Amino acid sequence: MLKIRKVVVISPTSTHNRKLCTVVPISSTAPEIQYDWHPLLRANPLQSDGYKELWVKCDMIYTVSFERLDKLHRKTRAKGREYFVPRLCADDMRGVIGGIKAYLPL
Incomplete structure (x- = not known):
């Protein structure tokens, strides 16, 4: 069974030439x-x-x-399938980085 999970990509763009990225999952289930x-x-x-x-x-x-x-996509009348990448707002991204720092001993 394949589970589709939303994630936040946290690796910098400069490291993408390795074809690897670091992600943290997003969940609708409260901890x-x-x-x-x-x-x-x-x-x-x-x-x-x-x-x-x-x-x-x-x-x-x-x-x-x-x-x-x-990538996520939506159907449009003009183009058929349109791909898009949602972005977190600056406050939410700071919260993610703060959460990673809280979990890892950085």
């Missing part, structure tokens, strides 16, 4: 015990999915190949 490494997103970067509250699970950091990632 049983909320720690500093479980930031709640203030805004859903993908409003169309219907979830009101999303947590970034910064204790589940992965390195994956770009080939395993799919």
Whole structure:
């Protein structure tokens, strides 16, 4: 069974020539015990999915190949399939970086 999971890519663009990136998953399931490494997103970067509250699970950091990632797409009348990459707002991205720093002894 293949589970599709939304992620935040946190690796810098300059490292993408390795064809690997570092990601942290986004979950609609609230953590049983909320720690500093479980930031709640203030805004859903993908409003169309219907979830009101999303947590970034910064204790589940992965390195994956770009080939395993799919860009999101939507159907349009003019182009057929249009690909897009949702972005986190600056406050949410600071929360993700803060969550990673809280989890890792940096």
